[in-house]
Amino acid sequence: MTRDPQFMTCQEFQEQMAELIGSGEDVNNHPHLRMCATCRALLADLQTIADAARELLPVEPPAEDLWQRIELAIQKEDSSLDPG
Amino acid sequence: MPRSQAAKIPPSSPTAAEQTAVEETPPVQTVPPPPAVAEVLALAQAGDHYAFAQIYSLHKRRVYSLCLRMVGNPSEAEDLTQEAFLQLHRKIATFRGDSAFSTWLHRLSINVVLMHLRKKGLPLTSLDEAMEPTHEDGPGRSFGAPDLALTGSIDRLALERAMSDLPAGYRLIFILHDVEGYEHNEIAAMLECSVGNSKSQLHKARLKLRAALRTAIQKGEPS
Numbered sequence: 001m002t003r004d005p006q007f008m009t010c011q012e013f014q015e016q017m018a019e020l021i022g023s024g025e026d027v028n029n030h031p032h033l034r035m036c037a038t039c040r041a042l043l044a045d046l047q048t049i050a051d052a053a054r055e056l057l058p059v060e061p062p063a064e065d066l067w068q069r070i071e072l073a074i075q076k077e078d079s080s081l082d083p084g
Numbered sequence: 085m086p087r088s089q090a091a092k093i094p095p096s097s098p099t100a101a102e103q104t105a106v107e108e109t110p111p112v113q114t115v116p117p118p119p120a121v122a123e124v125l126a127l128a129q130a131g132d133h134y135a136f137a138q139i140y141s142l143h144k145r146r147v148y149s150l151c152l153r154m155v156g157n158p159s160e161a162e163d164l165t166q167e168a169f170l171q172l173h174r175k176i177a178t179f180r181g182d183s184a185f186s187t188w189l190h191r192l193s194i195n196v197v198l199m200h201l202r203k204k205g206l207p208l209t210s211l212d213e214a215m216e217p218t219h220e221d222g223p224g225r226s227f228g229a230p231d232l233a234l235t236g237s238i239d240r241l242a243l244e245r246a247m248s249d250l251p252a253g254y255r256l257i258f259i260l261h262d263v264e265g266y267e268h269n270e271i272a273a274m275l276e277c278s279v280g281n282s283k284s285q286l287h288k289a290r291l292k293l294r295a296a297l298r299t300a301i302q303k304g305e306p307s
């Protein structure tokens with residue numbers, strides 16, 4: 001059923017990659033990658049994406065009036081907890 | 085603890101976002117100079133309303149960003165930010181300082197978003213779908229020459245756009261792991277899935293993003 005991983009095609013390797021990663025295997029050491037620049041490039045792309053994601057900063061702040069809404073909600077909650 | 089925080093920030097110093105936030109206009113008028121963050125936190129825990137407003141100022145951008153990225157809709161994200169700070173107001177006295185406050189608030193906010201998504205009946209992890217290998221080029225062409233369309237840097241806006249187009253389950257895992265820096269075991273606990281599932285879904289999310297980013301590059305979309 002399983003072929004010698006050295007003789008996998010790119011298609012076979014890529015189809016199995018998610019499963020291999022899910023099983024905890026370090027795909028970077030996979031025999032197919034030693035011979036295949038295409039799949040190494042694919043993995044490098046994925047790493048580039050992960051690196052870029054880590055550098056993302058917070059987006060713009062919420063609308064100015066959100067604090068007023070929160071204050072109102074807090075007051076409402078406080079008065080329902082503490083009648084009088 | 086989120087890796088991005090652990091790696092970049094010494095435990096006692098405020099985050100870059102917090103430092104920026106200190107300079108924002110606080111939501112209350114007649115403002116004294118901001119006391120140390122720890123002192124503000126202690127005051128807020130004791131029920132000081134002004135201190136709580138300061139906490140909001142310090143953390144609103146980060147909490148809102150998290151909500152916005154996770155749900156992809158500004159008004160929904162504001163509702164969730166409101167709910168997160170309401171819950172914070174209820175629970176702040178119980179914060180014991182055994183983790184960083186920002187980490188604690190962040191985790192509380194994630195729980196608010198996840199609860200909201202569960203209520204909406206959205207699956208928090210994507211159903212497995214067959215991923216075609218580098219399907220965007222068709223199998224014939226892509227298995228030949230190396231194809232390094234994404235070498236170098238990735239445009240931030242293009243990445244944000246591609247993230248917002250991801251199916252919800254992939255988006256959650258990608259944001260929690262790659263943007264926010266949570267580990268797979270933490271994500272698996274939050275999303276009630278296996279660690280292996282978290283890992284393989286993250287891989288698929290990155291593949292989908294790669295396809296979207298390459299399409300954007302090929303179309304020459306302005307970045």
Ligand SMILES: [Zn+2]
Nearest residue numbers: 010036038039
């Ligand atoms: Zn290959």
